[in-house]
Amino acid sequence: MANQAIDSNSPQFEEKKGIKAAIWIFSVVVLGLVIVMGKLPKPDIAPAFTKALPTLNAIINTCCFLTLIGSLIMIKKKNVNMHMRLNTFAMILSVFFLLSYVLYHVTNKEVSYEGDMKIVYYTILASHIILSGVSLPFILFSYYRGFIGDVVKHRKIVKFAYPVWLYVAITGPIVYLMLSPYYS
Numbered sequence: 163m164a165n166q167a168i169d170s171n172s173p174q175f176e177e178k179k180g181i182k183a184a185i186w187i188f189s190v191v192v193l194g195l196v197i198v199m200g201k202l203p204k205p206d207i208a209p210a211f212t213k214a215l216p217t218l219n220a221i222i223n224t225c226c227f228l229t230l231i232g233s234l235i236m237i238k239k240k241n242v243n244m245h246m247r248l249n250t251f252a253m254i255l256s257v258f259f260l261l262s263y264v265l266y267h268v269t270n271k272e273v274s275y276e277g278d279m280k281i282v283y284y285t286i287l288a289s290h291i292i293l294s295g296v297s298l299p300f301i302l303f304s305y306y307r308g309f310i311g312d313v314v315k316h317r318k319i320v321k322f323a324y325p326v327w328l329y330v331a332i333t334g335p336i337v338y339l340m341l342s343p344y345y346s
């Protein structure tokens with residue numbers, strides 16, 4: 163990202179062929195995978211190492227949340243390079259989270275919440291799931307716009323994508339903490 167906002171219609175921001183389509187296809191594939199993996203047969207015995215993945219996922223989400231806060235602080239301080247680095251790190255964390263999340267859910271049976279705060283738990287869980295699916299393409303588009311230096315469109319998308327990504331990143335660990343007593 164450049165320090166100056168440049169007109170998004172400038173020829174320097176010509177769309178790379180296929181980027182929009184790739185972002186939408188990736189988003190649909192991830193959403194489809196998350197929906198389908200719940201219906202896949204699970205092994206009778208999950209690999210032992212996968213039992214640690216929910217904890218790892220909560221740690222990754224917490225780190226992503228903190229990285230996003232740091233990214234906001236850096237851009238407010240006009241430290242664009244650190245802002246870009248932190249956003250890239252948040253994207254890398256998110257990729258690792260997605261891989262770990264999928265691995266856990268294709269190898270382990272679902273864990274049910276057995277606590278007394280079911281309405282709170284399921285409200286947080288539902289909003290977390292829905293917003294993570296809805297926000298994915300916008301997060302990817304805002305990252306792409308920032309990466310190519312299209313600050314005007316980046317800022318426009320970030321107004322929606324950033325707070326939603328923050329919410330998703332922090333509600334993941336909250337869901338984990340509420341569900342953790344019920345992992346066997």
